[in-house]
Amino acid sequence: MSSLVKNILRFILFILFQVYILDKIRLHQMVTPYIYFMFILWLPFKMKRGWLMLLGFLLGFTLDNFRHHPGFHSAACVLIAYVRPFLINLLIPQEGAETNYEEPSFKSLGGILPYLIYSGVLILLHNSWLFFLEAWQFGNFWYFFVKTILSTAVALMLVLSTELLFSRKQPFRTNTA
Amino acid sequence: MRNIFLFIRRYFNFLLFLTLQGISIFLIISYSNHHYAAFSRVANNVTGQINSRYSSVQHYFYLKRTNDSLLKANELLYNKLKGNFALPDTTTRSYVDSIRIDSILQYRRYTYVGARVVANSVAAPNNFIVLDRGKKAGIKEGMGVVDPNNAVVGIITETTDDYSVVMSLLHKDSHISGKLKKGEETGTLSWDGKEPNLVSLTNIPKSAKISVGDSVITSGFSTTFPKGIMLGRVEGIYKEASSNYYKVKFFTAANFHNLPYAYVIQNAEQDAVNKILEKINKQP
Incomplete structure (x- = not known):
């Protein structure tokens, strides 16, 4: 399957899963489970930053339209799409390693810990920016803080279990081939 | 350059x-x-169609609870039927009617239009509900929405040909005017974005006699809802610091977690009233 088709399918599946399964689950008023941003986490390494941000905007905007108040998720997705390349540069085990694999995973980032940091930081950024924009209208700092921490923990668990459930086979590629 | x-x-x-x-x-x-x-408009039509596919499956799971609530609503309506009431004996009393018949004829102000709920959210800080009827059914922005048991749900904010979006009570911009049924004090509704089904009523003067469990109803001061529609029951009374007002928290009468159907209330006089209001607002 080509990378384009694969990512289009992922986009649709993540949005549908988010809207029709996760949004229907009411865990607690402090916890909003999110998984749809894994689409951005899984985009190929070689994608240009501009395209990353445009895709992030599109993803957030699509989800916003199901929630009938545009802007919130698009802002958060654009932020993590912008930060993603910086993080990858910091975490990648050796220079040029991003050309060996197609997209971020346990293997290509060199273990579970770097991947946890990668997804954890992005989720924390996404949630804090999203809840900040939402809390801005209500103005309650502690509520915002606790909600961000708890939701991030739940999202991280979701991301890990998804990663373990659906193993993505990625061939190792070398520059010489 | x-x-x-x-x-x-x-x-x-x-x-x-x-x-x-x-x-x-x-x-x-x-x-x-x-x-x-x-x-x-386009986006809502697309999401509306996907939502209605999904909800047609989901509705089966709510059938039992829906039937229960419809039974209750029907019971209320049957009890209001004319046949239940006997006329008083008027033969012993005679009076001359001096008023023209036309002027005392009743006329219809509010019409209820039923609709199915296609999408509903409770957990977000700003919640919306989508109904499967829109402009074609005569639904316009600013109309009120109630649940099958005639308890307030929200106000229509957007319409397309086949769908309409309702801003639910659980939204930070939703400010419906409500009042206490017992003492007739009016206040403004607001939601703090935390617990669903718990809304507060502000600007209730401290002179009001309130107790937990009192009914909160619509005031009828706006064109959206008729007077006396159920909003909820008082949960607690809180003093607002350095002001003369109470903040009354109440449980909403409508259950937002289980809302398969809703009615839109059309007001025949809405346009007329709004026109006058616009005129006033335009004057400097």
Whole structure:
């Protein structure tokens, strides 16, 4: 399957899963489970930053339209799409390693810990920016803080279990081939 | 000039980032002022169609609870039937009717239009409900929405041909005027964005005699709802510091977690009243 088709399918599946399964689950008023941003986490390494941000905007905007108040998720997705390349540069085990694999995973980032940091930081950024924009209208700092921490923990668990459930086979590629 | 191009090329990504963030924040702010682009019509039609497919499956799981609530609603209506009441004996009394018949004829002000709930949210800080009837059924922005047991749900904010979006009571911009049934004190409704089904009524004077469990109803001061529709029951009374008012928290009568059907209330006089209000607002 080509990378384009694969990512289009992922986009649709993540949005549908988010809207029709996760949004229907009411865990607690402090916890909003999110998984749809894994689409951005899984985009190929070689994608240009501009395209990353445009895709992030599109993803957030699509989800916003199901929630009938545009802007919130698009802002958060654009932020993590912008930060993603910086993080990858910091975490990648050796220079040029991003050309060996197609997209971020346990293997290509060199273990579970770097991947946890990668997804954890992005989720924390996404949630804090999203809840900040939402809390801005209500103005309650502690509520915002606790909600961000708890939701991030739940999202991280979701991301890990998804990663373990659906193993993505990625061939190792070398520059010489 | 060349430097400007160089600058743009150098910081292209950062500028794109700022632009996209700007667009997002603009969308957030402008939405509350109801300046929503024509694009939303298309988007709502698409999401509406996907939602209605999904909800046609989901409705089966709610059938039992829906039937129970419809039974209750029917019981209420049957009890209001004319046949249940006997006329008083009028033969012993005679009077001359001096008023023209026309002027005492009743006329209809409010019409209820039933609709199915296609999408509903409770957990978000701003909640919306989507109904499967729109402009074609005569639904307009600003109309009130109640649940099958005639308890307030929200106000219509957007309509397309086949769908309409309801701003639910659980939304920070929803300010319906409500009053206490016992003492007739009126106040404004607001939601703090935390617990669903718990809404507060502000600006109740401290002279009011309130107790837990009192009914809160609509005041009838706006064109959206008739007077006396159930809003909820008082949960607690809180003193607002340094003011003469109470803040009354109450449980909503409508159950937002289980809302398969809803009625839209059309007011025949809405346009007339709004026109007068517009005139007043225009005057400096």
